[in-house]
Amino acid sequence: MTLLPHLPQLLHEAAVRHGVPGAVIAVGAGDELAEAATGVLNRRTGVEATTDSVFQVGSVTKLWTASLVMQLVGDGLVDLDAPVRRYLPEFGVIDAAATEAVTVRHLLSHTGGFDGDLFEDTGRGDDALIRLVAFIRANATQVHRPGELFSYCNAGYCVLGALVAALRGGTWESVVTERLIGPLGATHTALFAEEAMLFRAAVGHVPDPDGGPQRVVARWQMPRSNAPAGSTLCAAPRELVRLGRMFLADGVAEGGTRVLPAGTFAAMRAPQVAPPRLGERPPIGWGLGFMLFDWDGVPVVGHDGSTPGQTTCFRIVPDRGVVVAVTVNGDAAGAFLDDVLTAVFAEVAGIRVPQRPRPPAEPVPFVPDGYAGSFSGPLVTYEVAVAGGGLDITLIPKGFAAEQGEKPTTVRYVPLGGDRFVSAEPVDGVHPVLAFLDNGRYLYNTRAVPRVAG
Template structure:
């Protein structure tokens, strides 16, 4: 990439960030692109409205679920060493791993944990423990609190629980606490020199905090909770890094597992395995899954991606192997995901010349809605689906397990855990789009807003998938 092309990318991101942040009440945004040996980082706005601290190019932020790709990389490092085998049951290494459904945990293989095909129904299970035994406590709590959504390998459902179990598995087979392992085996060899895993470390340098829109004024107000509990570390609650750090990590996966400094972090075979399709639900709202990476198809181009929600913020990391490009960004309100999607699509279509096809065309005609109506459940969530005026109407209810988990989830969600009913229009049998959105809305990252239904038996769908997460018919 020549300097002129890099300058164009930088100017475009700067322009898009300024316009979006002003119109969307996003206090601050920071993004970076590495392409063909050149790199740029752009920062805009404010990192913390309570202090007025500026968002700088080297400002740190919570990685959120981008951490899942780091956790998966750690698992594959142990596979390279012979400490783990992907096709061995987790209980072989972690005998205490159990779920409320007898025998369900015994069938889960190591690969199911990192391919989101494990079926662990624990997406909102938030035990509040700190310190070195946090992951041990989480795994112990699963046995009495969380069941199974499906048989391992049968379906795909985005799994925080699977990644947290993988983190505990790493602790057991290496004898090293997860945070120490992350620092030693990812941060150091990759060159993520400004990354950390605690608020105590983050406060020593420039670090952004999240914000939520005030319900009355819509102005951004600071989050009341910086990070989720330590129990969610491997899924993304605690790691903090910078744009430069994530670009270095993305470049390591571009280069077959070799970091920018020349250190081999992962074998070429394991790096390639992470990028290959491990499960495909054959529906546009659930992109094919690799190991750790989600494989977003933009026409014939695969974008390896993971986004990461934190309290009042959202990060993203995208790697485009066939074009030697890494894009990463963070915005400090949840709505910044829209800006990240805009920039990604511009980079693909305008900068790289990728043809982005339309995923969703006109609404489907004469689709029988009766197989989809009913009640679906997953961990602490209930979704009631009814037929209204030729559309599906969904009502989602949060049903907290206890007061502690309710407090954590409420703070994570910015105080709002209930939503008004949402109408969906049929696209084709089994696939629905939220009413009122233009079809082109779903061509990029926001295809996750589509809802699909799966495994119809006796005229009824067994599963609903929204945002990559399954709920099972009650």
């Protein structure tokens, strides 16, 4: 029996329903592979999406970088609990004590505690990454003590990429090509624009400010300096399935090459930290690179990724031999993914994907004291005001986000209980959830954004 024979129809109908320009999915179950594509890669050109099209996979790249670090651990070149500066003396943050205390494990598990969204463009040269490390040293503020709290940190993975490059004697790109892309036998990947143009490459689409159809993003690729965190890697979904099957085979690629030491996948999905809970759908824990989920009582691991106008979802069900990779090049990706993943996981893995939180049917009482104020990080300031039985939160883009043309927006959030709030209206097709931690010291939305006023 053919695996998921209705997959093309499922993908197409979901894309039409949610106005997605184009999408591709690959599903591996045992030795079988099902693929489907729908829509176009670029609304300007009308080029059709195909199953071998490459999309920007965003932060799914972090699993590639984490794998490179785990190779170093396997070779006896890195101790996860040693300070990062032992291997990369150039590393540092503004806080001198944190500079000496941050370990490799902290960076892999997003518990380093410093500003994570430092998207400084340091050029296209081979020194782009080490120049970003210097920028981090002079600009990264310590938000909390190392190891104290989970707070998603792109900058930490850039540091890990620089560590890998330094210990292997190359660039991050050369090391990922030599030690992952090549041994995996991956043929449809790209790290630079000049490589991506050799394939059918997707471009991102974002909402039109005048309410028209989604428009092509102004800038196709993010800075090379953030490559190890997810700014440049492109891949066809089938290549992510290839990566997932290597993990399921305990580090051995489909061609028989050992890519990771035996036991590495188990180590990478061992819980390192429990993020604050925002609902049943988000991760219940974080490993050494992997998001950890409990969906319908079944362990699921993976990672999500996004670049301007593109989104990737990558999941592995270790106990059932299933790998799923979906890539989308448009807005409302969350609602689209909900439809697709719910159907696919039910059929190939027998799993009910938890529903995302929604506004409660009846208002949840809350005491408004202590919420209002300003919370600020490198990419956004949140102005929080109490209003209408909930909170009005205004997002003011900064830095790289402002440069990308993002505009201030105000969203009404209503209480869910326990210092958690959910948007009253959908944002990009879903209802985002945030929380306030440590008596209102942080606004938390996978990042711990510190209070700066109020």
